[in-house]
C-alpha cells in the first residue's frame with residue numbers, strides 16, 4: 001500500500017506585506033509523481049523553497065516521513081531524503097560530468113579532512129562507492145559516454161539530465177524538480193518524461209514537479225495541485241484538473 005511520504009499543511013510564506021504562499025496543503029505518497037501548477041507568480045517556487053529549507057516558512061507544517069522538517073537547513077533536509085533541482089541549471093560548468101557527480105556525494109560522505117589526507121581504508125571504500133554510484137547514475141540517464149566532458153559543454157537537455165543524476169546519487173526518496181522541461185526541445189522533453197517515469201517505476205522514488213509544460217504534466221502526474229496567487233485552487237487527477245472551470249479561468253485570466 002502507498003504510504004504518505006510528504007504531508008504539507010497550511011504552508012504560508014510572507015515577504016513583508018506580500019503573502020506569496022497562503023495555506024497550501026500537499027500530499028505525496030511513495031512512488032507518486034505529483035505536480036504543482038499555477039500561473040506565473042502563483043507561488044510555486046516559493047513552495048519549493050520552503051520545502052527544501054531555502055526559506056523558513058512563516059506558518060505551516062512540513063512532515064517528511066512523519067518528521068517535522070520546516071525550519072531545518074537545506075543540507076539537513078537533503079540528508080533526510082528530500083533533494084531538489086533549480087529553475088536554472090546549477091552545475092559546476094567547468095568541472096567534468098563525473099566530477100560533478102562526485103562533488104554531489106561529498107557532502108553526504110561521513111568523513112573528515114584527516115581521513116581524506118591519510119586515505120584511510122574507510123575513506124578509500126567510500127571513494128570507491130562514490131565512483132560506482134556516479135557511474136551507475138550516469139548510465140541510467142544516458143550520459144556515461146560524456147563522463148569526462150566539461151559539464152558546460154553538454155547540450156542543455158543533457159545538463160538537465162546530469163542535474164537529475166547528481167540528485168539521484170545522494171539516494172533521495174523524494175526528488176523535487178523545478179521546471180525541468182524549461183528550454184528543452186520536444187525530443188529532450190520526451191527523454192525527460194521517460195526518465196521521470198523510470199525513476200518512479202524502476203527506482204521507486206517519488207517526484208514533486210513544478211512545470212509549465214502542460215502536456216508533460218498531464219501525461220505523467222498521478223496527482224496535480226493548482227495554486228493561484230499563493231492560494232490553493234484545486235487538486236485532482238489530470239482529467240479532473242483539465243476540466244475544472246476555476247483552473248481554466250485562472251489560466252485564461254492570465255492572458
Ligand SMILES: Nc1ncnc2c1ncn2[C@@H]1O[C@H](COP(=O)(O)OP(=O)(O)OP(=O)(O)O)[C@@H](O)[C@H]1O
Pocket residue numbers: 015018020038039040041042043044045046047
Ligand atoms: N525572496 C522574495 N522576496 C520578496 N518576494 C518574493 C520573493 N520570492 C518570491 N517573491 C514573490 O512571491 C510571489 C510568488 O513567486 P514565485 O517565484 O514563488 O512564483 P512562481 O509560481 O514560481 O512563478 P513562475 O511560474 O513565474 O516561476 C511573487 O509575487 C514573487 O515576486
